[in-house]
Amino acid sequence: MKEPFLLSKRLSKCAEFIPENTRLIDIGTDHGYLPIWLLKTGKIKSAVATDIRTGPLSEAIKNADKYAADIKFVLSDGFEKISYDSFDTAVIAGMGGELIADILEKKQENDMRNKIFILQPMTKSEKLRDFLYKNKYTIKREEAVKDKEHIYSVMNVEFAGTFEKHEDIDLWMGMISPGTEESTEYASKIIKRLKKIEKGYIVNSSEYINLVNIEHEIVNKYL
């Protein structure tokens, strides 16, 4: 089906990660572009879009009307007002890694089973991955995407129910495979962040003690 409008590269990558014919929920939809685009291109079966604020939600409703997209809108803090059996795939994009982790943390373990989560943190991705590993989630697939001058990661995550074995480097690079322009650029961004932490420009939390070793590993694997 014809695209109703062009998505940003960041949202296009999120769209690429979303399985076909799924019942989608977009947590923190803001403008609503992602669910509108996915419905109008026929990729998904249905869409619920939520936001914690009325302003963005009204904007999303206006945009959905403009493109005649049949979306259910809910004013909700994360999944608070959402019944867990109303969706198969949840996308949480365009927020900080810690906020995404907070939103996931409020859901009961049982509600997370058999769901797919497409997560796209804007900052502190390592904190999100740390939360995922400590709460029995598994990152099934992850890719870096460049949008204008920024580089982001998009992940496909599932609740595994058991603790996933992982190395320290995985907190920083996740499941991103080496060998692409985007993965090289993502690794360079992480190295810069690690150097800032080492020099004390960013507060170091006690978990990240072997920063120099991690830096070497990232350089060897990605750069």
Ligand SMILES: C[S@@+](CC[C@H](N)C(=O)[O-])C[C@H]1O[C@@H](n2cnc3c(N)ncnc32)[C@H](O)[C@@H]1O
């Ligand atoms: C920067 S926008 C991202 C919009 C869109 N998801 C994207 O990736 O382009 C973040 C949105 O998340 C909403 N938000 C922040 N915290 C939230 C929460 N706890 N529950 C639902 N929405 C939230 C904000 O109101 C804002 O509209």
